[in-house]
Amino acid sequence: MTKSDLFWALNDMDERLIQEANEPQNAKASNRTKRYLRPVWLVAAVLILCTAAAAATSRLWSTGMASLFGGDETAQKTLTENGMTSLIYGAPVQLDNGLTITLEQVLCDGATTTLALRFDAPETGWITQENQTYATAFLGASLTIGDEAFNLTTWGFELDSASETSAFLNLSFGGDCGALDGQTAVLTMKPNTAKMLAVCEDMPDEAEAIQNDPLLLSEEVSFSWTLEMSEAICKRLEGSFSGEYEGMTITVEDVTLTPVSITFITTEGADLREKLYVHGFILEDGTEIGLSDGGYNYFGFDTVVEDLDSITGIAFASFAEAPVAWEDATTVFVLSLK
C-alpha cells in the first residue's frame, strides 16, 4: 500500500462522518460548551493564581485550595536532582536574510528522542494573526539525521508569544538519543521556504504581508550540525500525587523536569488521559507558563522552563465535555512542588 491509498481511503470515508462534520450545529458544539462554562473558567483561573501565589508562602494554604477544586490531596513533594542524558546542538546558523536557526535541544527518555529547532527573526519578527500564537509550517524544508528524515512542511510551529521573534519546532522519533552521538544533522531549505503558511485565500492582508516577507529565501540553503553527547541536569519528582476525579482516584507519578521538558505520568485508565489535562507550570512569582494554545494536550508535553527552581506547582484540569481549550475546564487539580 502507498500513501496515496490513504488519500483514497479518506476520500471514501463513511458518509455519516461527512454529514456530521458538515452539520453546523455539530461543528459549533464546543463553542456552546465554552460559553456555558466560562464562569467556571474565570473562577478556576482566579483561584489557580491565588493557589500559585499561596504555594510560595504556605503549604497549608495551597493544600486547602486544591481540595476546594476537587483534588482530595495535594502532596508536598521534593525535587531531587538526577543526571539525564541529553544532546546539545551546534552553533546557531545565521542566514543572509537575518533568520537564525538553532538545533536547540535534544531530549530523550530511552524510548523517544525529541529535537527542537528554534527559528529567530529578531529584526522582522514573525507574521501573526490577531495576536494568536500561531502554529504553522515551513514549505519545502527538510531535516535529516542519520537515517531519519523529516519533512518540515508537515510539522507545526509554535510561536513564542512573549517575543514574537522566535518560533519553535519539536520533532520526535522513536529510539534512544545515544545512537545519535556523532551523527550529522542536515537542514535544507528551498527558495521561499522561510514563510509562514497563513491561509492566503481567507486572509488577504496576511497574504500580502507574506509576499513581502523579508524572510523569504531567494535560493536553496543547506547547513549541518554535528551532534554531541552531553549531560544535562534534570529533576525528578519522587512519589506521587493523587486526586479524585468522577469518583475515581487518579494518580500522577514519576514527574521529571528538565530545562526543556516535563515528562510523566500514569493514571488509572486510558480514558482519563483525554479528560484530565496538564495546564502548565506555576512559578514562584505566581505566574503560569505552559501550553501555548490553552490546553488541548495529552499527558506529557514539552515546554521551555529555564529555571527549574522557580517552579512551585503544576496545574491539571479536567473536562466535562470533549476537551478543546483550557477555558472549558470544570475541575482543577494543583500539584504543589515546594
Next chain:
Amino acid sequence: MEDQNIIELYWQRSEDAITETKQKYGPYCTKIAYNILASFEDTEECVADTYLKLWDAIPPARPTNLKAYLGRITHNLAINRYRANSGRKHSSLRDVLTELQITELEDPAEEAQRKALADAVSAFLFTLKPDVRSVFVLRYWNYDSISVISQKVGIREATVNSMLYRTRKKLKNYLNKEDWDL
C-alpha cells in the same frame, strides 16, 4: 425547500430540481470544488457537472442525505479534474497532500482493498471525540483551510493544528496495528 421535496422534483424530472439544488447547495458545492481546484473557471464547470450527474443519478437513486450525496459527487468530479490538470494551482488539496506526505497522487488500489482501508479509516474516526473527528474530516475530506476550520468549529488555529497533528499520528498507529503498511 426540504431535501425530500427536491429529490421528489428529480423523480418528476422537473428542471426546478436543479434550480432548487443550486439555490440550497450551490455555495457548499462551490467551496468543495474550489478547495480542490483553486480555479474559479474549473470550479464553475465542476459544479455544473455535479448538477448533471445528480440529474442522471436520481432516479433511480433516492439519497437519504442529499447534502452528503451531492458533496461526494462534487468531491469526486473535482478530484478527477485535479488529476487531469497539468498546470495545478496551489489549492487547499495540495496542502493536504503535502501534510499526508503524498508527492504524487497515484491511481487507487483495486476496489476490495480500497474499500477495506476506507472501512478501517472510518472505524478509527468513529472512535474519536466528535469535535476532533469533525476537524479531521473538514481538513481531509472537505480540504478546508485551517482558518476556515477554526471559524467553523470555534477553536483557535493553533488548536486545530495540534488536533490534526495528533490525529494523524493516532491514525498512523491505528493502521499499523491493523497491519496496514502505509
